[in-house]
Amino acid sequence: MRQNAGVWAAIFIFLFGLMFFWMSLSFDYMGPEGPGPGLLPLWLSGLLIILSVVYMMNSIKHITRFKDILPRGKGFINIVTIIGSFLLFLLTVKSIGFVMAGTLFLFILLAREYQWYAGLGISIGISIILFWVFCKLLSVPIPVNAWGW
Incomplete structure (x- = not known):
């Protein structure tokens, strides 16, 4: 796992989504006239968290090494x-x-x-x-x- 670039990318995206999910909870989900400022970031960050977990499971099956994707020269x-x-x-x-x-x-x-x-x-x-x-x-x-x- 230490050399699996996909797993590390998924962990980074998961933490990024989790941070924005937590921050979106500080905004109102619904406002007086409809959806509030917290609706879109909550759903998008939740979707990002779910997709990162799916990507992590896929990355565990199909290993991508750092040396294969990092550019040279x-x-x-x-x-x-x-x-x-x-x-x-x-x-x-x-x-x-x-x-x-x-x-x-x-x-x-x-x-x-x-x-x-x-x-x-x-x-x-x-x-x-x-x-x-x-x-x-x-x-x-x-x-x-x-x-x-």
Whole structure:
């Protein structure tokens, strides 16, 4: 079982569903005008718990080893790059603002496949467009730097 990736995935999904099931109990199941805010998360997380148990039973029968599904070579480097750039984004977004952190995040992802100037241009453009849409149009509070972006 220690090497069975399917069982571990099922355990993770089960715990995830259980956490959301528990959290959904804090919302009203029914409101004054019909279904309340707790209805959908309760049923979806309950379904997720049931499906994870079914998947676990199936995974016990059909063993999938970690070494068979984990990528090697360039695929592994791509995953490490994505996770690393995302962590860098999370660590820097509050101090340098969304536009600069988003530009850095996207540039790291795009620099391996595009010329540096094309990757930088795309990164800046997408970050500014996302900032404009969410901050200006939708009034979503987004972390900004000293210059307001």
